[in-house]
Amino acid sequence: MPSSAMPTARRADGQPSSSGVSATGLRKSYGEKTVLDGIDIHVPAGTVFALLGPNGAGKTTAVKILSTLISADEGQARVGGHDLATEAHAIRGAIGVTGQFSAVDGLITGEENMFLMADLHHLPKSEGRRVAAELLERFDLTEAAKKPASTYSGGMKRRLDIAMTLVGSPRIIFLDEPTTGLDPRARHNMWQIIRSLVSGGVTVFLTTQYLEEADELADSIALLNNGKIAAQGTAEELKRLIPGGHVRLRFSNPATYQSAASSLRDATRDDEAMALQIPSDGSQRELRAILDWLDSTGIEADELTVHTPDLDDVFFALTGAGKSKENAR
Structure with missing residues (x-):
């Protein structure tokens, strides 16, 4: 489905908002293995975009390129209005990244993890403590703030991870499989957090192994397979691509x-x-x-x-994966 079918975020005055993330013709290979084969992505500001695909499809590679961690072989991209090739430093100042594996240091307290992030963002000590306290309260971690992070549950560590990501007030957040390994209650709590971020104007670029998660959260979805975008659109638009309704x-x-x-x-x-x-x-x-x-x-x-067909049906039909209802990464 063409990207033009995707919804456009609008400002309070009704005018279209600027693009949060846009990419054209992104390519990346490792030796003879082509991971991304000329993909186009458009994420309006203030929306949730979900990138789905089987294992090895290139989802994490796309996140690493757009968050300036690695460079693309070909293609152009703009993140937060900044050119990826020439303004990488400005992009780093505008984004936050939460990877598949937690960045939380379990040897120190939750509060100390927050202070460390504030120092990395060069916040004055008083401001860093204020921001840390506000975020710990927002993520319901105040009571556990002075306990070693190693004692936190999986859901608490994930909340702390995202709270740390928000210390620098990013307007665009990359969440690479943020709920992997969480129990259903913790996953639903994380969904509420993501929704609250977007309601505050943050743009969320999400990769997930849970098709239900994309269905619940995403304003637009792209399905990545064999290095190419197989389809993209809203969840309802994607479901209509598959017969069986x-x-x-x-x-x-x-x-x-x-x-x-x-x-x-x-x-x-x-x-x-x-x-x-x-x-x-x-x-x-x-x-x-x-x-x-x-x-x-x-x-x-x-x-x-x-x-109507669900995203599982879309995923299996378009990726050629075996027809089972297991979650797909």
């Missing part, structure tokens, strides 16, 4: 069910459940047509449900 009508009256089944010859019957399955892309237009047909025939279904 349908509307299911369930009946409790056998006579009504038989009448509907006779009229809808293209529907798939489930006589045991007294249900009919009608192929549909889940669009409002098709749903309205089905409802109009029910009204015109006087047939009344007891239950109508719309089923």
Whole structure:
């Protein structure tokens, strides 16, 4: 799906916002292995962008390039309005990066980790302590602040990791698989944190191994496979790329069910459940047509449900991965 289908963030005055992250033709190879093969990315400011793909697809490589940790072989990019090739220092001052593995030092306290980050950002001592205290409170870590970080749970360490990333007030944050290894409760807490960051105007570039996470959080999604962008758009747009959507009508009256089944010859019957399955892309237009047909025939279904392919279906169809419902990295 072309990137033009992706939503555009707007300022309070209704005008389009500047791009948070944009890249054109990014290429990166290691020897004969091409990791990124000319990818284009556009992330409007103040939105969440999710980069999905199987293991080895190049997600982390893309993050490392855009966060100035490594250089691309070819292509152009701008991050926070700065050119990647000529303004790397300015980009580093505008971004925060939370990698797959925590940057938290377990030998010192959470508070001391925060102070260390404040020193690295050259904040005056009084300001550093103020920022640290505010962030520890924001991430519900005040009570544990003076305890060694090694005693923190996985979720607490991840919260501290992101709090440390925010010490420099970045407007763009790269989160490389931020919830890997967290239990469901901690993962949902992290989602709330990400949403609150975006509501404050921060742009989030997210890679994740959880398809549900991208579905929940992302304004736009790109699926990376074999070094290329296989598809991109909103979650709903991506789901419509895959066949298999349908509307299911369930009946409790056998006579009504038989009448509907006779009229809808293209529907798939489930006589045991007294249900009919009608192929549909889940669009409002098709749903309205089905409802109009029910009204015109006087047939009344007891239950109508719309089923569309999920991101798992999109992922497996476009990457050629084995058809299983396991999470994909």
